[in-house]
Amino acid sequence: MRATTGTVTTGGFETPAKGEPYLLTPGPLTTSFAVKQAMLRDWGSWDGDFRAMTADMRRRLLALTGDTRGEFDCVPMQGSGSFCVEAMLGSFVPRDGKLLVLANGAYGLRAASTMQYLNRAYTLIDKGDYLPPRGDEVAAALDADRSITHVIAIHCETSSGILNPVAEISQAVYAKGRKLLVDSMSAFGAVALDVNEIRYEAMVSSANKCIEGVPGFGFVIAKKSELEAAKGRSHSLSLDVHAQWATMEKTGQWRFTPPTHVVAAFLEALRMHEAEGGVEARGARYRRNRDVMVEGMRGLGFETLLSERWLSPIIVTFFCPADENFVFERFYELMKEKGFIIYPGKLTAVESFRIGCIGRMDEHVMRRVVQAAKESLAQMDVKDAAPPRAALAERAKLAA
Numbered sequence: 001m002r003a004t005t006g007t008v009t010t011g012g013f014e015t016p017a018k019g020e021p022y023l024l025t026p027g028p029l030t031t032s033f034a035v036k037q038a039m040l041r042d043w044g045s046w047d048g049d050f051r052a053m054t055a056d057m058r059r060r061l062l063a064l065t066g067d068t069r070g071e072f073d074c075v076p077m078q079g080s081g082s083f084c085v086e087a088m089l090g091s092f093v094p095r096d097g098k099l100l101v102l103a104n105g106a107y108g109l110r111a112a113s114t115m116q117y118l119n120r121a122y123t124l125i126d127k128g129d130y131l132p133p134r135g136d137e138v139a140a141a142l143d144a145d146r147s148i149t150h151v152i153a154i155h156c157e158t159s160s161g162i163l164n165p166v167a168e169i170s171q172a173v174y175a176k177g178r179k180l181l182v183d184s185m186s187a188f189g190a191v192a193l194d195v196n197e198i199r200y201e202a203m204v205s206s207a208n209k210c211i212e213g214v215p216g217f218g219f220v221i222a223k224k225s226e227l228e229a230a231k232g233r234s235h236s237l238s239l240d241v242h243a244q245w246a247t248m249e250k251t252g253q254w255r256f257t258p259p260t261h262v263v264a265a266f267l268e269a270l271r272m273h274e275a276e277g278g279v280e281a282r283g284a285r286y287r288r289n290r291d292v293m294v295e296g297m298r299g300l301g302f303e304t305l306l307s308e309r310w311l312s313p314i315i316v317t318f319f320c321p322a323d324e325n326f327v328f329e330r331f332y333e334l335m336k337e338k339g340f341i342i343y344p345g346k347l348t349a350v351e352s353f354r355i356g357c358i359g360r361m362d363e364h365v366m367r368r369v370v371q372a373a374k375e376s377l378a379q380m381d382v383k384d385a386a387p388p389r390a391a392l393a394e395r396a397k398l399a400a
């Protein structure tokens with residue numbers, strides 16, 4: 001079927017324009033035509049129309065957290081997701097506070113390095129590449145160091161694709177009378193982070209992940225009491241969450257030039273998210289994407305880094321095959337020729353690559369991804385996609 005937009009639909013979703021690959025990456029990702037089209041006009045940043053768009057966006061985002069008591073508020077911030085993490089840490093961890101960082105990959109370590117830049121006290125539980133930080137470890141760390149005031153958890157650690165047990169972590173944090181901050185960048189919108197089920201003070205996410213917008217800003221969702229308390233605490237003029245919030249509440253405007261087109265695109269993405277059935281339906285589509293893709297890749301002999309229990313519906317890490325004919329750079333190029341951009345791995349110990357499940361695509365596309373992988377292996381003359389023994393030994397640690 002040929003739509004009026006000149007794009008072809010398969011399985012309900014339009015395909016990217018001719019020659020444009022699918023992005024099997026955790027943001028930027030493949031967006032819908034409607035989202036791209038929403039950017040084809042200009043808005044005045046102080047104009048009533050744009051202020052109404054900002055208000056609508058904040059309201060829609062808050063609704064996704066299940067906050068019915070008006071306890072939380074949403075503060076969009078210009079920049080990529082890391083700007084928001086930095087804004088959150090600088091605004092909610094007091095200058096004389098201390099943060100416990102739960103790391104099991106690049107994003108956890110980035111939060112720690114942000115604290116170093118902020119020159120604020122922190123301590124780190126580093127679980128390596130992919131082991132989850134558990135509630136009992138958090139409790140023990142909080143018992144051992146009374147000066148810790150806050151904990152940051154990474155909801156889905158996108159570097160391995162692990163879905164960290166935030167509910168368990170939250171229970172441990174509040175049982176010890178401390179406060180939780182969540183980097184839900186790559187999970188929010190597809191994995192529930194309902195304030196009625198999981199307690200936290202603030203969380204961050206960004207426009208170009210599971211809501212399926214384009215990059216350009218992120219948002220902080222925080223308790224109003226925390227937003228009030230953040231006054232005068234930030235190290236940074238532009239990353240001051242309280243100041244951005246106070247200005248938005250007073251004038252309906254962003255403090256500095258907003259990414260107007262990105263906001264327009266994001267609003268369209270939020271409407272499509274709602275039309276699809278919200279967090280639950282978005283999560284279900286991504287899980288189906290993952291299941292179809294993982295099953296197909298396993299059928300080719302590939303092995304996932306993580307066991308079923310920790311596999312997120314966001315992105316999946318596969319070991320590179322042991323076969324000496326396998327060269328990742330060539331595999332990447334062959335996949336790209338077939339219309340799929342994949343992602344290199346980020347593990348320290350063994351060679352790996354990642355395939356994202358998020359973005360405007362469904363299981364039909366994932367079947368084509370598997371087919372493309374099969375053909376690419378044949379072109380490289382790789383007979384067996386099984387990983388090296390060392391990789392499996394590494395994975396066995398997970399079960400331990």
Ligand SMILES: *Cc1c(COP(=O)(O)O)cnc(C)c1O
Nearest residue numbers: 080081082107156158183185186
């Ligand atoms: C994407 C992401 C970020 C932010 O990365 P940016 O490149 O700054 O957008 C932070 N944390 C997690 C877990 C992410 O997936």
